[in-house]
Amino acid sequence: MTEVYRNYVAGQWVDCKSRKTFPNTNPANTAETLGHFQASGAEDAQAACEAAAKAQPAWAAAPAPRRGEFLFKAAELLESRLQKVSEEMTREEGKTLPEAKGEVKRAINILRYFGGEGARQFSYQIPSEREKVFCYTLRKPLGVVALITPWNFPSAIPAWKMAPALVAGNTVVMKPASLAPLSAYRIVEALHEAGIPAGVVNYVTGAGGAVGNALVEHPAVRAVSFTGSCEVGNALYEKVTRRRVRVQLEMGGKNPTVVLKDADLDYAADVLVNGAFFSTGQKCTACSRAIIEKSVYESLLEKLVAKTRKLKVGNGLEPGVEIGPAVDAAQLETDLKYIEIAKNEGAKLVCGGKRLTGGIYDLGYFIEPTIFAGVTPGMRIAQEEVFGPVLGLLVTNDFDDAMRLANGVRFGLSASIVSRDLTRVHEFINRIEAGLITINLPTAGVEYQLPFGGTKESSFGMREQGPAALDFYTETRTVYMRYAQ
Ligand code: NAP
DSSP states (O other), X not given: OOOEEOEEETTEEEOOTTOOEEEEEETTEEEEEEEEEEOOOHHHHHHHHHXXXXXXXXXXXXXXXXXXXXXXXXXXXXXXXXXXXXXXHHHHHOOOHHHHHHHHHHHHHHHHHHHHHTTOOOOOEXXXXXXXEEEEEEEEEOSXXXXXXXXXXXXXHHHHHHHHHHHTTOEEEEEOOTTSOHHHHHHHHHHHHTTOOTTSEEEOOSOIIIIIHHHHHOTTEEEEEEESOHHHHHHHHHHHHTTTOEEEEXXXXXXXXXXXXXXXXXXXXXXXXXXXXXXXXXXXXXXXXXXXXXXXHHHHHHHHHHHHHTOOBSOTXXXXXXXXXXXXXXXXXXXXXXXXXHHHHTOEEEEOOSBOOSGGGGGTTOBOOEEEESOOTTSHHHHSOOOSSEEEEEEESSHHHHXXXXXXXXXXXXXXXXXXXXXXXHHHHHHOOOSEEEESSOSOOOOTTSOBOOEETTEESSOBSTTTHHHHHEEEEEEEEESOO
16 A cells, blocks of 8 residues: 555645545556555645635744745755655656756755745835935735646755745745656655644645646635646636736747857767756756757767767666656657657657667656757757657758757747857857856756746746745835935
8 A cells, every 4th residue: 555645735734625546656667656646626726725825924924034944944854855855756757866866955955045035035225316215125925826836847846936935925835746746745744844834835736727727716826836838837827817916937948059060079969968868858948959060960960879879768766877767658658759750750860769668668658868860940849849858950051040040949948059169159148049048068957046937938927046036926015214204
């Protein structure tokens, strides 16, 4: 009998009203169930919103540094469980253990960073035009905030939404992805053990349609922070903006790495392999397009294929494994579907392309890291997000052409360039349409203390992480005070 994990509402661990549960399955070994989670419905989401609304005034009235102390304590608890929580993440999401450890460490850093923000919620004091008038701004929390997160960073994303929301004085209802709810559960558990007051944090699992919709439609909810697919994010936007609820959407990408002819090609191949294939390509910031200057295209292709063929795919708990499985059968099917589409559109398969079978591969959703050469900008593989380990190579004649290709998609999340040409690098920084720009680094790999978010159809609303995160979770009040009558 596997463990049953409960919702967390008003400071209590509770069953959902229907008493139904759903399993959390290991994508590297589908015979393993990590536990059962509550298959909540609208009523459970509403109860969580009501608990959050009740707790909010007292939480907002507490001094912000004291709110931060709960985050510090939760960070400490999570750190003491790093190994166990990381292993659980590998088992529920599939990423390798070193990647999972890195992510849990990041969640811990996020809790500490925003714990510190309790004593650092800067506002402005600005001179008045008038005599004896003193002007300044205050930050006020919004109220109840609904947080909806995807499966691919099941610890870091819940942490980077919960921590700034809480330290700013909001109360939260967290709805994690159904494919990986345990990692977020561990953060909520740590906050509970840290003694956070009842109702300040609420956690409700269940199908997005049922729980997510009820959350965003609850009248107490004043802001929604969503990370996930464009399809769901855009539909949520339509719903919540009608009620003038603040909304933040972080969604898909089709992120390019531009490789110029002066690049060290071994280094460029490493950057591409890391960006395209680590975490099985299941990062919103993963590289899915390599845009390569013609004169180095063939040599880079050769190096890239050689390095990719050496990648070890397997169960992420095994030492030496570099690439885990796809997260579930549906994602694997999507990856394979796009591989077929690319072949049919005339792209040339130069590496991978198949589901892995035999031995341990039959236990899970394993796929070969895949490279297509001869991709042209109009192909679907060059335009649509796959969210798997599939990289398309596009050839470019010159730098201007590279910029046209790089910007020629509806997304604008992350982008990178590999070059030592300072002028071109600066031109790239100025002209690229992406929220996250990296130079001589993979498109993926962000740090918690800097703002994060995209442009174009990848994102909407204010930035997450770093000092910018507090802007979303607070409202500015402006005070004019005449200190003489
Ligand atoms: P998804 O299907 O959109 O799900 C995201 C979250 O929304 C899940 O918690 C899901 O619940 C919930 N949901 C589903 N339908 C809903 C509805 N009708 N109302 C409210 N909530 C609903 O995305 P995903 O497959 O988990 O994640 C992959 C996507 O996330 C990719 O497109 C990726 O690029 C994007 N992503 C973006 C960023 C970024 O920062 N830009 C970061 C990571 C991932 P269930 O799990 O129960 O369906």
